[in-house]
Structure formats: structure tokens, C-alpha cells
Amino acid sequence: FSYKWAEVLAADAYDFVKSNGGIGSKASLDFMHYILEVGGSLDFMDQYIEFRGKAPSVAALLKSNKIDNCGI
Structure with a gap:
């Protein structure tokens, strides 16, 4: 289950960064700042929401696997 949650x-x-300018964009810099730089020192879900x-939503995973997201 934890592997699927990681996916x-x-x-x-990935979908968020790609949809907001890709590598070098503010979204990618925010990912680096809020996720990578803090590591496990802060609550992950709080940082992810920041x-x-x-x-997070399963919609991007379903889309990447070409599964109809049924309105999710």
C-alpha cells in the first residue's frame, strides 16, 4: 500500500509541476523548497499542502495510467 501511495x-x-511551467518554474522551485529541502524534519502532508x-489526489495517477478517473 505504501508504494501505491508514493505513486x-x-x-x-509531477502533474502539478508540469502543468505550471515544468522544470525551472515557480512550481518546481516550490517543490524543492517545501518537499526536498525540509526532508523529514516537518510533517510531510502539511508541507505537501503548502x-x-x-x-494529493489520485486523479493524476489514474491519468498517467490511462484509466478514466470517473470524475475524481
Whole structure:
């Protein structure tokens, strides 16, 4: 289960950064600042929400696997 959750997080973050300018964009710099720089020193979900502006969604993972997200 934890591996699938990691896939959800990775797909959601990737989709967000890609949709907001890709590498070098503010979104990618925010990912570095809120996720990579703090490591495990702060609560991950709080940091993810700071980066993304909302909790992660499975929609990006479903999209990347070409599965209809059924309105998610």
C-alpha cells in the first residue's frame, strides 16, 4: 500500500509541476523548497499542502495510467 501511495504523490506532484511551467518554474522551485529541502524534519502532508495548495489526489495517477478517473 505504501508504494501505491508514493505513486499517487509522485504523479500528483509531477502533474502539478508540469502543468505550471515544468522544470525551472515557480512550481518546481516550490517543490524543492517545501518537499526536498525540509526532508523529514516537518510533517510531510502539511508541507505537501503548502507546495500544492491542496491534498494529493489520485486523479493524476489514474491519468498517467490511462484509466478514466470517473470524475475524481
